[in-house]
Amino acid sequence: MSTEPVGGAAIWTPTAHDVGSARLTAFRTDLLARGVVPPTVHDAHTLQRWSVEHPEAFWAEVWRAAGIAADGPGTPEAPWTAVLTDGAVMRPPHQSATGWDGPRWFTDTRLNFAEQLLRRRDDAPALVSWNEHGAQQRISFAELAVRVAQCATALAAQGVGMGDRVAGWLPNLPEAVVVMLAAASLGATWSSCSPDFGTKGVLDRFGQIAPTVLVAADGYWYAGKQIDCVPRLREIVHALPQLRAVWVVPYVDSTLDVASALPGMPHAQRFDTVLAAQAQVREPSFVRLPFDHPLYILYSSGTTGLPKCMVHGAGGTLLQHWKELALHTDVHENDVLFYFTTCGWMMWNWLVSGLAVGATVVLYDGAPLAPDATILWRMAHREQVSVFGTSAKYLAMCEKEGVVPREVAPLPSLRAILSTGSPLAAHSYDYVAHAIGERVRLSSISGGTDIVSCFALGDPTGPVHRGELQMRGLGMAVDIFGDDGTPLRGAPGELVCTKPFPSMPVAFWNDPDGALYRAAYFEQIPGVWRHGDWAELTEHDGMIIHGRSDATLNPGGVRIGTAEIYRQVEQIPGVLESLVVEQAHGTAGGTDSRIVLFVRLRDGVALTDDFQRAIRTRIREYTSPHHVPKVIVAVSDIPRTISGKITELAVRDVIHGRPVKNIDALANPAALELFRNLPELRR
Template structure:
């Protein structure tokens, strides 16, 4: 089968490091240190990356030593005993603690009394926790967890928004060797229970609610519903946000009193960290769960410490003096980048309010007010502000903003240009691609090379990422499925409940032994930059030619009358193929014949005739997961008849009423075809 790739528009450079930036970035300093330490010649990013994937053990030893990771046994432990994937064996015999390595910054006199967490409200009011206060709160909560019977390996589950209490809970659980997991309270109780119950948590951390778009979102009854469905639960730590003086109340069983979070942190406790084996579980993240039971992905203390320092400190060049902001839903792995930035010594901003409370560009007000140096967001948010016509600079000071990380989906070239024109000309805008699977990145930004419009700069250090064809051969300049051929310490320790490892292997190692297949279509260029075309299982196939859905979304980005859209490729009985485009018109726009003609003409001009859909259908919205990703694959299965109408879990969908509309349409279409 042939592979198609739309030719790159150009090789426009959108950002280039200055000589000063190149010389002083942490990645360059790390390279110079590594040259001395290991006798290597590492003059630029490409040689540094080559060393990182050919001398895997030496590279990860360098990360551990350069950042002086706190722990014991590193000097005596081999880095990598068995590098076969899956289940590569990292640093056997070494012990450490993720929380200890985060809170080491509280012992630094230069940082101890500076902000570690800045909590901002919808009205712009904000409060700060210093590093010293964060350390004290974590110690107090850790003591309470121990008193409640929680020990190493026990699970602590949270249902909280993006607030400081969630960060404190994660660090407290980690500090005693317990395993953390978190869900956003905007998910239904049923959806949270589907994820949490399988872990058999001892303690639940939940709250009375939060404010969103000026409204109080009550969650006491939500918390009680979750408590009732968790037979393993021994205690609930209750965060009082809406009614701080109201008693925490009884647990749902009526026999036990909840423990108020504010009472816990008001009582000082000694700092005490439980050092655990390098591969001890730290937290559990969940897959979206749109078509089955959510997959519990277990990451370890050691892997998250090393990969976070590499990704945050080296690639994003973040550290003391920086302020990191991402308004992430706590069910999305991007929320974990908050604690990863703390690990690097940067301050973080937490915000659980509406992104549009004062307008679609509200995040830029927070960036201005709090002197944010790095902003992370989904590509869809940047495109939304672009289409709104708002000027994010108006009345604001964005001079502190040094970099923007766009993730979640490919960034359209028009939005890429808009960021440099409308936000900041010299901002380092990078489009990064990673996943919940490794709680980090595979491809993305680096501070040592220029950025080219429409391209990801390259692989991250340690990531041996290639594009493979169906025979497992590496491709250059052609579309292939992303393959990772060397192990990473951030790869999952295991999947929860997968004692045999079969689900792990079937999730990532189906093509051939020892090669991680991530399921994205990518192109590796001759120059070593990358293009991500979308999920392999969402790929379109026209006359034997594969097309990435992102090619269509990018082409239509400049049509202001389109609020959102989604394309599907449906194999039909008898060998037919149906490619509909679902369009959500912008406010005041009408999807008439003239707009349909413009859509088709634009696709022919900016892509090819193969990209023109068979049918353009108006939709009330586009169904997305709770992490705002399009449900292309589940919808494809619905329309193909490979799944019944109940196989997509409504509780895993951000806008289930829109999913219902698509279900009804799929059912009607199948009935019509059968008749």
């Protein structure tokens, strides 16, 4: 068990070759050579500071480096009227009665997102698809462009065009990428959910945006089980009367007869039949649209009510993703990029943007530990993955299961591991070093659906410190504020962004005056974006994420993030995972609060008095005596959202007898019953 504290000496340091070959180095060197930045910009951190002080110059250079093809009134190299207008004050953009209010980027330019992702047209693999049964499809860049052209023609035949919504209720399959790019080529807006969403969860989302076309699969496999989606699909289609077409991917049943599966729905067809009808179409065309034209609609988790529908623009998404993939992650043309995700998580959108840098994108559909705990690592070996992305929970579970990837299969092509979804524990840094490779850079990254990108990421040219995210994003004016609304150093506080950035949502759906948008990010600390993370900046100019600020623990007025507890508890042998909340607790003098810890234990492990003492001792010694749990309870399951994040707020509501507002946002809502009316919490 590792006891080394967060930070300290670097656990990974780039070699001279790492630094010299990095795209970030080439980008910075070019800016220096052309006199765009001063000589004091000598590394990633000084470049980051320059980028937030000179946002217009920085984002113009990202545009240039990405080679964006666009129309506009300016020059071919700079086709815009202005890089940023109305950007002096951080506030949500929206259309008001007097015109556009709030920051706007690259005004008067016109581009197409799909055009940028389909620039490469050779026979190299663009998409490689795996599931629990192994490799399934390989699609070249040339073939991908043809399929997108055929799908776009079929969409246009249904009347789909600018402003229409195309929805996918799909596993992580190449068909999802094809339809998304086809919709984007026409100026339509794409929105997707994974098939583990129940009927109500899908309708809570798609019911708000009223899609014109729905693409779905007949089923999927998960942990060895075949899941039939057709009964839910019937319910969903009946509840979306505005649909002009339903296209079904025959994923689990190649002989699927759509007429029998969806009786009485003449607008339903097999997806392969739809493409075959357009076999003569070989070349896509692209409608160039304004920079902030809606590309994606993504959704909040919905655990506190109906999901918020966040509309993201094509230009901001493209620039942010190119910056993060090329500069922060160092993805090159011909690299192989993988991220374990579903179509219901923003990392799917991020992953697919790997096509914009000419990388091969690997898609995986299924359980990450099935048919066994090594499946993803064997896939990484077979496909020669360069960058392997996953969740902090997956790395922790691999460590708990004793998986040593470099003993499973050689990974000579692997340069970087990415982790997001929840804070990455310090011991996971050690695990990656010894179990995967000391020369593999581990980049913990953090952002959100809200920005379809990241606030803090990796630096391929700088050291990795244990437990820290390497740096704040280039062009992102990220800071930590204290309770007084001013910058805070040396302690955790609210993660904020103080200046506009291109991937802010262009709007929330059905929010004409921007009220929902303002309430989500701008009301608690006026004039800055409050993201809702509890974080701190380190002496290395890195960042530590301590958890969500609305789930922090505050007994006796001493505040701590939940991730601090998890980092310690989950290192204890026998503990698979944990969840901690603060419980209001009646005392003789009134009402106080106490920390309650729930643990999911390995089979055969009992929560004895000695085991509880070991847990409390660990927390007291490595976090704070204020946060030692008064009550520890063993549970057989822990509730999580469909995107895999544990949900402290839902558990907190249950143990206080309050209703959980939207249990359909949970992947395992039955787990909440394990926390209801516990006798241990009444004492």
